[in-house]
Amino acid sequence: MKLSLALTSLFVGSAAAWSSLTMKAEGVSSRRNIFKGIGAAVVAGVVNPGNSNAYSVPDLPYPFEALEPHIDTPTMKIHHDKHHATYVANINKATEGQEEKPILDLMENALEAGPVRNSGGGHYNHAFFWEEMAPPAEAAKTKPSAQLEELINKSFGSMDEMKAKFEAQAAPGAVFGSGWVWVCVNKKGDELKLVGTPNQDNPLMKGVTDEIMFPILGLDVWEHAYYLKYQNRRPEYVSNWWNVVNWDKVSENCAYVVENHAGVNVQG
Amino acid sequence: MLFLKSSTATQLWIVLVAVAAATVKAEFKLPNLPYAHKDLEPYISSSTLNVHHGNHHAKYIATLNHLVKGGGRDLKKMSLDEIVVEAHKREDTGLFNNAAQSWNHGFYWKCMKPGGGGEPTGLLLEKIQEHFGSYAQFATEFKNAGNTAFGSGWAWLVYHKAGGALQVTKTIGAGNPMTTPGLVPILCMDVWEHAYYLDYQNKRPEYADTFLEKLVNWDFVADNLKEAMESSGRGEEL
Numbered sequence: 001m002k003l004s005l006a007l008t009s010l011f012v013g014s015a016a017a018w019s020s021l022t023m024k025a026e027g028v029s030s031r032r033n034i035f036k037g038i039g040a041a042v043v044a045g046v047v048n049p050g051n052s053n054a055y056s057v058p059d060l061p062y063p064f065e066a067l068e069p070h071i072d073t074p075t076m077k078i079h080h081d082k083h084h085a086t087y088v089a090n091i092n093k094a095t096e097g098q099e100e101k102p103i104l105d106l107m108e109n110a111l112e113a114g115p116v117r118n119s120g121g122g123h124y125n126h127a128f129f130w131e132e133m134a135p136p137a138e139a140a141k142t143k144p145s146a147q148l149e150e151l152i153n154k155s156f157g158s159m160d161e162m163k164a165k166f167e168a169q170a171a172p173g174a175v176f177g178s179g180w181v182w183v184c185v186n187k188k189g190d191e192l193k194l195v196g197t198p199n200q201d202n203p204l205m206k207g208v209t210d211e212i213m214f215p216i217l218g219l220d221v222w223e224h225a226y227y228l229k230y231q232n233r234r235p236e237y238v239s240n241w242w243n244v245v246n247w248d249k250v251s252e253n254c255a256y257v258v259e260n261h262a263g264v265n266v267q268g
Numbered sequence: 269m270l271f272l273k274s275s276t277a278t279q280l281w282i283v284l285v286a287v288a289a290a291t292v293k294a295e296f297k298l299p300n301l302p303y304a305h306k307d308l309e310p311y312i313s314s315s316t317l318n319v320h321h322g323n324h325h326a327k328y329i330a331t332l333n334h335l336v337k338g339g340g341r342d343l344k345k346m347s348l349d350e351i352v353v354e355a356h357k358r359e360d361t362g363l364f365n366n367a368a369q370s371w372n373h374g375f376y377w378k379c380m381k382p383g384g385g386g387e388p389t390g391l392l393l394e395k396i397q398e399h400f401g402s403y404a405q406f407a408t409e410f411k412n413a414g415n416t417a418f419g420s421g422w423a424w425l426v427y428h429k430a431g432g433a434l435q436v437t438k439t440i441g442a443g444n445p446m447t448t449p450g451l452v453p454i455l456c457m458d459v460w461e462h463a464y465y466l467d468y469q470n471k472r473p474e475y476a477d478t479f480l481e482k483l484v485n486w487d488f489v490a491d492n493l494k495e496a497m498e499s500s501g502r503g504e505e506l
Contacts, residue, residue, distance in 0.1 A: 228465065228469075
């Protein structure tokens with residue numbers, strides 16, 4: 001397994017070198033595209049020993065320190081290597097011996113499936129979360145597509161109004177305790193909705209919101225996502241977080257869910 | 269008034285002020301920690317206590333006072349216990365969350381002490397052994413409750429007024445067992461991540477172990493048990 005991983009990495013590495021000549025330099029997007037194809041298979045192949053289930057913690061698309069100063073390095077390390085890893089270990093335990101499915105496929109009926117709700121939700125949510133962020137210098141170069149901008153303006157009035165509503169939804173009084181805040185495309189695909197969900201629930205799960213919706217942007221407001229740097233100052237965490245949102249990725253998510261009326265697939 | 273002797277006038281003013289004070293209840297105050305911020309080190313840092321008490325708990329109290337101020341006259345006459353129960357009945361989420369978190373934290377600070385931890389003694393130990401089989405079994409159940417409260421929540425040891433049993437339970441968010449008639453909390457452990465994250469990060473089980481081994485104030489728990497037994501007519505067992 002390790003040898004094939006090394007060989008694949010070599011291949012991927014050369015492919016990366018070539019594609020970086022043709023794509024944007026320092027491409028977070030280029031790195032992502034590389035990993036999407038081959039990487040997904042490789043990552044999925046690095047399984048927990050002795051467990052046939054393929055869920056694994058996907059690599060971050062950037063180093064742990066890349067989101068500084070907005071999200072600190074120790075938080076990224078612990079959040080990814082410990083919290084996300086625990087969800088993966090638990091969802092593997094819960095689905096042992098079952099037919100292998102992408103984690104996205106477990107979301108719709110998660111509320112009826114015991115530990116899948118918490119652990120499966122936790123795995124999906126975090127895998128989704130890492131991908132939509134980028135180092136601040138990169139993020140600053142990204143912007144919503146025309147399609148996304150149109151939906152934002154239609155649904156919220158403007159980007160600023162969306163951000164204000166998002167921050168209100170992310171406040172400790174609105175999502176009390178642990179949870180997430182999401183911008184979703186509705187089932188029909190013609191409007192954006194803002195929603196807060198508790199614990200590791202997400203709007204892909206039947207029964208969590210009035211109707212299933214497809215997240216294109218999400219923010220973890222569990223205290224573990226921000227406590228080391230911000231302590232009780234969740235609003236400061238939320239307003240700083242905009243600096244690391246990769247609007248190109250959010251636009252990709254939007255295009256996908258509008259076209260397919262389905263949730264975004266994630267790695268791992 | 270002007271014609272009364274000054275001492276009588278003073279007495280009248282005192283009476284008037286006292287009457288006014290009796291009808292307009294003072295705001296809830298943030299209780300002091302029963303120990304200095306550094307006194308639970310190395311198990312809970314002064315940084316944690318500073319933020320947990322000075323920011324989180326303080327904010328719950330401030331918001332509670334704000335809500336009571338803007339609420340009905342009846343709220344203003346209630347004790348904190350009463351507001352917790354009433355808010356739960358009314359399904360007033362905002363009022364409940366802030367009242368219950370104010371209550372829970374005030375109780376939590378007293379559940380710990382410097383040099384705490386270890387095993388209880390006396391009647392409390394007897395009751396624990398009676399209802400759990402052994403202290404070790406209680407400890408396992410209590411820590412498990414804390415470790416399996418998914419997200420934000422609390423682990424509790426409660427006394428059942430009807431029957432006198434002890435039981436471990438857990439609540440989510442601001443949940444408090446007092447909202448179930450007949451249950452009396454005698455011990456709690458905060459497992460919201462803010463209670464332990466600076467010191468233990470993701471290692472909640474280590475925090476729970478340490479809570480019982482090094483922090484729990486069994487004297488306070490024993491007093492709570494005694495009070496609960498007396499108020500449920502079992503005073504003669506004491």
